[in-house]
Amino acid sequence: MTLIALVLLLGAAGAIARATVAxxxxxxxxxxxxxxxxAFLLGLSTPWTGIAADGFxxxxxxAASTWSTLANELALLVRERRYLxxxxxxxxxxxxxxxxxxxxxxxx
Amino acid sequence: MTSGQLHSPSVAARLIRVHPLMLVxxxxxxxxxxxxxxxxxxxxxSIAVFLxxxxxxxxxxxxxxxxxxxxxxxxxxxxxxxxxxxxxxxLGLCGGLTTFSTHMVDVAQxxxxxxxxxxxxxxxxxxxxxxxxxxxxxxxxxxxTQPATGDTR
Numbered sequence: 001m002t003l004i005a006l007v008l009l010l011g012a013a014g015a016i017a018r019a020t021v022a023x024x025x026x027x028x029x030x031x032x033x034x035x036x037x038x039a040f041l042l043g044l045s046t047p048w049t050g051i052a053a054d055g056f057x058x059x060x061x062x063a064a065s066t067w068s069t070l071a072n073e074l075a076l077l078v079r080e081r082r083y084l085x086x087x088x089x090x091x092x093x094x095x096x097x098x099x100x101x102x103x104x105x106x107x108x
Numbered sequence: 109m110t111s112g113q114l115h116s117p118s119v120a121a122r123l124i125r126v127h128p129l130m131l132v133x134x135x136x137x138x139x140x141x142x143x144x145x146x147x148x149x150x151x152x153x154s155i156a157v158f159l160x161x162x163x164x165x166x167x168x169x170x171x172x173x174x175x176x177x178x179x180x181x182x183x184x185x186x187x188x189x190x191x192x193x194x195x196x197x198x199l200g201l202c203g204g205l206t207t208f209s210t211h212m213v214d215v216a217q218x219x220x221x222x223x224x225x226x227x228x229x230x231x232x233x234x235x236x237x238x239x240x241x242x243x244x245x246x247x248x249x250x251x252x253t254q255p256a257t258g259d260t261r
Contacts, residue, residue, distance in 0.1 A: 007144045008137045011204050015136020016129050019199050038209035043216060058144050063136045065208035069199070071165035071238035072172055075246060078239070090239075093208075094231055098219070101212035105220065 003051055003058075010059025014038075018064045028089050031069050035093060036100045038065035043104020128195035135200015139164075143205050157210050158234055164206035165238040169245030171198050177253035206238075 022030035038061045045057055070093055077086035143160055150156035171194070179190050211234060218227035 004141060004144065007140050011140025012133035012137040014140070015200050015204050016133045018136075018203060019129055019132040019195070022199070035208040035212075039212035042209040042213045046213065058147075059140050061209045062143060062207045063140045063204045065210075066164075066203040067161035067206040067208050067211065067234065067238050068164040068168040068202040068242070070208065071161075071235075071242040072168045072246075074239045075169060075242035076172075078243065079246075090235060094235060097208065097212040098215050098231065101209070101216035102219070105213065105216055 003054055006051065006055030007059040010055050011063040014060040014063030014065075017060075018066060022069075028073060028085075031066065031073060032089070032093055032096075035065045035070065036096050038062075039097050040100040040104040043101040043106075044108050046105060047108050126192065128191050131192055131196040132200045132203075135196045135198075135202075136204035137200075139201045139204020139206075143207065154214055154230060157207065157214065158230070158237070161206045161211065161234055162237045162241045164202045166241035166245040167205075168198055168202040169242035169247075170249040171202065171245075172242075173246045173249035174253065177250070181253075 018031075018034045021034045024030065025033055042057055042061045042065075045053060045061070048056075074086050074090055077083075077089065146160060147153055147156050175190050175194055175198075178193075211230070215227045215231050218224075218230065
């Protein structure tokens with residue numbers, strides 16, 4: 001029950017952090033930056049134990065990162081026939097996303 | 109007049125005084141708790157994360173088309189309320205429900221333990237399914253709302 005309260009609270013904070021970054025940076029760069037940062041931090045925090053660590057990972061990092069916005073932005077780019085930009089954004093998200101998570105796991 | 113046109117201005121009038129970031133927080137909190145409950149109860153977390161990401165992308169695509177329709181066919185209140193709905197349901201709920209970090213760490217761990225095929229399947233399978241879901245959600249909602257838009261133009 002305490003974890004659910006933590007996820008509720010930190011989930012709100014994570015989503016607000018993502019929206020703030022998205023407002024500050026250019027459209028695609030904002031989503032990419034927050035997704036890569038969250039992937040790295042989740043890798044880094046994987047060995048951490050305890051309810052606070054769970055809340056941090058599930059709430060803050062889970063809500064800060066997003067697949068829905070990424071997929072929606074990619075679908076929009078395809079509708080606008082900006083295929084090269086879509087391909088670049090997708091490849092950058094996946095390659096750097098896995099690399100960031102892997103690096104976080106390595107440094108943990 | 110659709111039912112949406114009848115009741116959304118009054119809801120909008122109430123939401124309009126709330127800062128969009130608070131709505132992002134509210135949606136993100138609910139989305140995160142739903143994701144947590146689904147994942148905590150799932151037998152195969154990787155599959156559950158995949159499904160959450162696809163469902164959230166479908167919903168966001170649908171919301172995107174619905175908001176475009178609302179903006180183009182309604183005026184005043186509802187037009188101003190658009191950023192609030194986008195914040196609550198789009199950035200908040202769908203963003204909180206879906207997760208990129210959990211997916212990436214899952215893929216990285218599978219690569220580390222030489223489950224290369226599963227890792228690549230998860231990576232490209234999620235990407236293809238999520239993009240397709242966002243496109244389908246957008247297209248279906250756009251078609252469902254288009255006749256009304258055509259009438260008012």
